[in-house]
Amino acid sequence: MAPSEPVKHEPISSVHASAYTVPTEAPEADGTLCWQETTAIVVSVTAGDCTGLGWSYGLAASSEVVNGLLASAVVGTDPVDIPGCHAAMAMAARNALLPGLVGIAVSAVDIALWDLKAQLLGVPLVELFGRCRQEVPLYGSGGFTTLTDAQLRRQLSGWVSDDGMTAVKIKIAERWGADEARDLRRMALARETVGPNVTLMVDANGGYGAKQAVRVARAAGDLGIGWLEEPVSSDDLASLALIRGMVEPDIAAGEYGTDPNYFRRMCAAGAVDCLQIDATRCGGYTGFLASAAVADSFGLPVSAHCAPQLHAPVCAAVPNLRHVEWFADHVRVDRLLFEGLVDPVAGAMRPQADRPGGGVRLREEAASLKR
Helix, strand or coil: CCCCCCCCCCCEEEEEEEEEEEEEEEEEECCCCEEEEEEEEEEEEEECCEEEEEEEEECCHHHHHHHHHHHHHHCCCCCCCHHHHHHHHHHHCHHHCCCCHHHHHHHHHHHHHHHHHHHHHCCEHHHHHCCCCCCEEEEEECCCCCCCHHHHHHHHHHHHHHCCCCEEEEECCHHHHCCHHHHHHHHHHHHHHHCCCCEEEEECCCCCCHHHHHHHHHHCHHHCEEEEECCCCCCCHHHHHHHHCCCCCEEEECCCCCCHHHHHHHHHCCCCCEEEECCCCCCHHHHHHHHHHHHHHCCCCEEECCCHHHHHHHHCCCCCEEEEEEEHHHHHHHHHHEECCCCCECCEECCCCCCCECCCEECHHHHHHEC
């Protein structure tokens, strides 16, 4: 029997990005930063009659990187050749430097390319990746340092009671760790609210010094903290490794990683118990899968940082996945901008598998938020 002719697809005809800015309902803050709006960079990539959708979060300037630098590298290429498109974007961005605005732009385009490819092949995105699980576990994340005690209780209770989360995370180290007593009090409040059977996670966003992080973690020993995220700067690998060997909670970091080499260095330094990867920063789904493989080679699990709607399909294909962050800020933004989203059920997300692609589309109403 003669082999069938390979299916030929029309080349990519357009790549376009727009920025959409959503104000917060109230100021939000962690240990080292306060913000009052979140901007999503939304990318569409078209080939023939199909358009793929991708997005990331950052500054509106990333949309101009897409429309100028990256569009010229991708238009005219084969839409199913994602490695080729990814390499073309990296080459075009060489002198503009991938970390930062450019990397966020590349990530959004890569995600849109995967959505487009799944549509062209007529398969759900999760099946294109090759799922190894039917659903991905979630943990509730927010707990901003600007929340009142009552607001924090409501948020935590909602994740546990309404969404069935078995793990939750709050922010600590307010004002660069200036008030350890407040941090410990809020951790105690969180533990009291969720009860003894929910994993309590905390995120210092690099706000502590190394000795301070050890001191706070030990002082919170009776609270059963299961996860201490970025107790110091994620660039300080030596201190992360030192803290990891001195405290009970798992040490996690990696959300600022931009390429597999970044994660290789972090793993090789023995800096973390769990590697955080963010597809909106590390080169999209292509970078996420490569970085998860790096972690796996060191025997480490990975956790998807923020952007749960984007991460659910690819994380269903990652054997060494620990969980996906159900981040309150991005959950709210995504619900305003997109339709076709997946809601949590019993603390997990089941990626859509009823139609080709990722199934998410931009709402018409989102135009009012366009920058």
